[in-house]
Amino acid sequence: MSAVEARLSELGLTLPAVAPPAGSYVPALRSGPYVFTAGQVPLVDGKLPLTGKVGAEVTPEQAAEMARICVLNALAAVKSVAGDLDRIARVVKVVGFVASVPEFTGQPQVINGASDLLAAVLGERGRHARSAVGVAALPLDAPVEIEIQVELTDD
Known part of the structure; x- marks a missing residue:
């Protein structure tokens, strides 16, 4: 078990299986030292806990929890191409999409669910640049979608 997965376990979390793509894309792609994930919705055992x-x-509190699930799914996607989460040198960028009513302006607080978990698991390596965007709708009527970009250490 990697140190990152051991830390997840200490937090009472487990890395899920990588969700299969719902379209013509891959869950994660490596380019040089970087891994880019596809947008991850908060699937748990193939289902959305909330829509x-x-x-x-x-x-907003439920959505922040869904953002945490999204980032767990994103870490699973990173592991699928990196082989080991201990190879993460740093999380470079998080992009979070929040399906919200027009008057809702708390997208940053929702995406904090993902950002806070990355910091709790990876420490300083988990601090990142970020965008938090409100959108009209997301796939499967998900309330949140997260994509991450990480830099890996040398092989």
Whole structure:
């Protein structure tokens, strides 16, 4: 077990299996020392625990928890191409999409769910640049979608 996965375990979390793509793409792709993930929705055992818009059917607190699930799925996708999460030199960028009602402006607080988990698991290596964007709808009516970009250490 990698040190990153051991830290996840200490937090009561486990790395899920990589969700199969729902279209013509791959879950993660390596280019040089970087791994780029596809957008990850909060699938748990192939299902969304919550659907709907933040500010209507989904509370900001629930959405932040969904962002945590998204980032777990993203880490699983990174592992699928990097082989070992201990190879993460740093998380470079997180892009978070929040399906929300037009008047909702708390997207950054929702995406903090993902950012805070990355920091808790990876420490300083988990601190990153970030975008938090409100959108009208996401695939499968997911409330949140996260993509991450990480830099790997040398092989």
